[in-house]
Amino acid sequence: MGRSPCCDKIGVKKGPWTPEEDIILVTYIQQHGPGNWRAVPAHTGLRRCSKSCRLRWTNYLRPGIRRGNFSDKEEKLIIHLQALLGNRWAAIASYLPERTDNDIKNYWNTHLKKKFGKVGEDGVGAGAVSSDSHQSMSKGQWERRLQTDIHMAKQALREALSMETPAFMTEVGKQPSSSHSGEFNSVLTRSQTMSSSSAAAAAATYASSAENISRLLQGWMRNTETPAPSGRVSTTRSSSESTQLSSNNTPGDSACSGGAAPTTTAANDRVAPGGLHSVVRFESFSSAPPTEENSRRRLFQEETKPTPLSLLLETWLLDAEEGGPGPEALLGMSLDNNTVELF
DNA sequence: AAAGAGCACAACCGCAGACCA
DNA sequence: TTGGTCTGCGGTTGTGCTCTT
Numbered sequence: 420m421g422r423s424p425c426c427d428k429i430g431v432k433k434g435p436w437t438p439e440e441d442i443i444l445v446t447y448i449q450q451h452g453p454g455n456w457r458a459v460p461a462h463t464g465l466r467r468c469s470k471s472c473r474l475r476w477t478n479y480l481r482p483g484i485r486r487g488n489f490s491d492k493e494e495k496l497i498i499h500l501q502a503l504l505g506n507r508w509a510a511i512a513s514y515l516p517e518r519t520d521n522d523i524k525n526y527w528n529t530h531l532k533k534k535f536g537k538v539g540e541d542g543v544g545a546g547a548v549s550s551d552s553h554q555s556m557s558k559g560q561w562e563r564r565l566q567t568d569i570h571m572a573k574q575a576l577r578e579a580l581s582m583e584t585p586a587f588m589t590e591v592g593k594q595p596s597s598s599h600s601g602e603f604n605s606v607l608t609r610s611q612t613m614s615s616s617s618a619a620a621a622a623a624t625y626a627s628s629a630e631n632i633s634r635l636l637q638g639w640m641r642n643t644e645t646p647a648p649s650g651r652v653s654t655t656r657s658s659s660e661s662t663q664l665s666s667n668n669t670p671g672d673s674a675c676s677g678g679a680a681p682t683t684t685a686a687n688d689r690v691a692p693g694g695l696h697s698v699v700r701f702e703s704f705s706s707a708p709p710t711e712e713n714s715r716r717r718l719f720q721e722e723t724k725p726t727p728l729s730l731l732l733e734t735w736l737l738d739a740e741e742g743g744p745g746p747e748a749l750l751g752m753s754l755d756n757n758t759v760e761l762f
Numbered sequence: 763a764a765a766g767a768g769c770a771c772a773a774c775c776g777c778a779g780a781c782c783a
Numbered sequence: 784t785t786g787g788t789c790t791g792c793g794g795t796t797g798t799g800c801t802c803t804t
Contacts, residue, residue, distance in 0.1 A: 433773080433774070434772095434773075434774095434797090434798090435772070435773075435798090436772090436773085454789095454790090455789085456789075456790075457788080457789065457790095468774085469789085469790090470774080470775090470790085470791095471773075471774075473790075473791090474772090474773065474774080475772090475773085477791095478772075478773085479772080479773095486771095487770095487771095506793065506794085507792085507793085508792075508793065509791075509792060509793085520791095520792075520793085521771090521772080521773085521793095522771085524793075524794085525770070525771055525772085526770095526771095528770095528771095528794095528795095529769065529770055529771075530770090764804105765803100765804090766802105766803085766804085767801100767802085767803075767804095768800105768801085768802075768803090769799105769800080769801075769802090770798100770799090770800080770801095771797100771798095771799095771800105772796105772797090772798090772799105773795100773796085773797080773798100774794105774795080774796070774797090775793105775794085775795075775796090776792105776793100776794090776795100777791105777792090777793090777794105778790105778791090778792085778793105779789105779790090779791085779792100780788100780789085780790080780791095781787105781788085781789080781790095782786105782787090782788080782789100783785100783786095783787090783788100
């Protein structure tokens with residue numbers, strides 16, 4: 420069937436997002452929740468494609484995102500998951516709750532592909548093979564293939580985790596209810612339910628993300644209050660500014676996991692204007708009126724949708740972290756009961 | 763100091779599948 | 784069942800920044 424373009428190309432702006440656009444988008448999503456992206460440009464007046472809005476939100480503005488500085492554990496996990504799953508970045512991203520698929524993809528392409536790219540190119544990526552070819556196999560064949568895949572998954576993940584369990588895994592593992600519900604939900608859940616140090620860490624992750632937007636907005640507000648002589652706040656924000664905003668949380672963010680903005684230290688001391696403050700209070704999602712229930716549900720649903728296989732693996736991971744039945748239990752699972760519905 | 767090369771990453775493009783009337 | 788719409792995903796591109804010569 421023919422596809423209509425997601426938006427008419429006329430009058431649609433491209434290129435880097437300006438702080439003004441970010442504010443508009445964040446404000447709209449804060450009020451209506453993500454989803455129904457088609458309506459976003461129409462309702463906000465943004466001259467952006469709906470896809471662009473969604474991408475901007477999911478890859479940059481969404482709370483709980485950590486950017487830059489992949490840790491060794493994350494890198495190792497990515498390498499193994501890529502070998503296992505192929506270039507299924509969304510699936511890989513589901514195991515790195517604070518990372519976006521785009522981020523992981525970029526990291527792979529720029530950092531890891533040279534070192535490990537041959538693995539994927541040789542078609543060793545088991546997941547890619549299994550998912551594409553199972554239809555042509557008999558049930559018995561692809562079940563055996565699945566068994567092999569699961570075995571590979573076990574090995575890969577065990578190897579990846581043999582170094583040290585990533586903090587987020589441990590945290591998630593302590594929160595069974597949040598293990599499948601995506602980062603936003605898990606962040607909210609954690610910030611609401613966790614206690615003591617782990618709660619503080621989780622809250623820091625969440626808060627730092629909100630702070631990113633807050634600082635971004637604050638910086639913009641300040642600049643609009645006192646326009647720079649160069650007229651920097653224009654629809655064609657300089658790329659360097661864009662980069663600065665985009666990378667505020669990148670360098671050395673190991674302590675801020677989501678990134679403080681070293682260049683906006685002064686802004687940190689500012690008290691955001693009331694309305695602006697509310698913009699970045701994403702907790703308000705949880706107290707939104709019932710009419711927004713669907714939007715919020717969609718938000719949580721779309722954040723992370725692990726495949727059934729990933730659910731199995733995740734279950735195994737979490738069980739292993741808690742001293743559970745161990746990886747062998749995964750193989751012991753009934754294919755009929757659990758894995759036939761994988762695809 | 764300047765120019766070119768390479769790198770990093772945000773954003774765009776197009777396809778595929780889910781959903782709905 | 785069919786066709787239109789929306790969303791997710793992976794590949795690719797564009798551009799600014801950093802490094803090297």
